[in-house]
Amino acid sequence: MATPLVVLGEIRTCLLPSATALSQAEASELLALMPGSAVRWKERPGKLAISPTIAVGVDCDLALGDDPVREGGFAHIVGTVATNAVLVGGRVLQSSAHTRVVRATDRRRQTWSHYISCKGITEVINRIPEREIAEKALVRGYFSGPFTEQTLDLASISERLLGDIRMAAQLDQRPPIRARTTRLRWTARIGGSAGPATDLRLDDDRVRSIQLIVREEKDLTETQRFCEDLAVHDWLLTVMAELLDEADHFPSRSPKRIDTLAPALEHLTGLWMPGGHTPTLVRALWKELQNDPGFTRQWTTLVSRLRDNIAVATLDALRYKAFTGDAHQERAHR
Structure with a gap:
């Protein structure tokens, strides 16, 4: 198989719709996407369940740059997208979809048995620019479009898997916290001495994009797990903020203020461990993100605010209760 031009991926992250965290047995039942294929489970440094990988066939286009007319049009790809689900700490659910884009050794369309045998690989079957130009053009096109009905839609593939799992009969649909789903779009390519490097951007309040450069082809295998780990921690920061x-919409003594904040202290603070589930080969990618934008520094500040807010709200509630109690007794004595 030819060296990948680029890896394209999409990850959705949300709170599992369950009142309690799932055990290993429950997680294995939820994530058993394929009969006869085991769910991978890790207990240390934190609980992590990873479903079997399933393939979704695609026959579509990829934009070459954000101006395809000028930069070369579209790359037509045929192959499969690899999808899987991840459960972190029994609490945070992810759906992940990615594909390696390679040049076809033969531009004639092959039988589907050929493509299905290569899970998570799509082959470019039309003529595209030389490698260095094509790599960068595919990255720009993936993030900037233009997007048509014929364009690869990893977002829909990932969303469909997430929706199917969230509606599983075993889930009670009673999450302890109201939290939105976030999206992480990612690309990875080989840069030799230019890697490892990251370029993370917040596109809006729920969509993020990251471009990765790694040193060698073997490192590409681990980038998906890094991005899933990154997406969990970005989601934690987003939800906590x-x-x-x-909570700031309620007075400090309001029970609603504590009701909003206390579940986060109970269910989320113990999930923070950036790099804990990132493979050794690409763990260095975390170093750049820890420096700028400073993931752990942000998290520490948010958790400190959370604890301080709960402490102040509890104290104010006790003072208010004591004050109203004294006032009631004074009226009674009169």
């Missing part, structure tokens, strides 16, 4: 903003 939104909960603090929501």
Whole structure:
């Protein structure tokens, strides 16, 4: 198989719709996407369940750059997208989809048995620019479009898998926290001495994009797991910040303020461990993100605010209760 031009991926992250965290047995039942294929489970440094990988066939286009007319049009790909689900700490659910884009050794369309045998690989069957130009053009096109009905849609593939799992009969649909789903779009390519490097951007309040450069082809295998790990921690930061903003709408002595914040302290703070489930080959990618934008520094600040807010709200509630109690007794004595 030819060396990949680029790897394209999409990850959705959300809170599992369950009142309690799932055990290993429950997680294995939920993520058993294929009969006879085991769910991988890790207990250390934190609980992690990974479903079997399933393939989705695609026959579509990829934009070459954000101006295809000028930069070469579209790459037509045929092959499969690899999809799987991940459960972190029994609490945070992810759906992940990715594909390696390679040049076809023969531009004639092959039988589907050929493509299905190569899970998570799509082959470019039309003529495209030379490698260095094609790599960068595919990255720009993936993030910037233009997007048509014929364009690869990893977002829909990932969303469909996430939706199917969230509606599983074993889930009670009673999550302890209201939290939105976030998206991480990612690309990875080989850069030799230019890697490892990351370029993370917040596109809006729920969509993020990251471009990765790794040194060698073997490192590409591990980038998906790094991106899943990154997506979990970005989701934790996003949810924690939104909960603090929501709590600020209530007076400090309001029970609603504590009701908003306390579940985050109970269910989310123990999930923070960036790099804990990132393979050794690409763990260095975390170093750049820890420096800028400073993931752990942000998390520490948010958790400190969370604890301080709960402490102040509890104290104010006790003072208010004591004050109203004293006032009631004074009226009774009169």
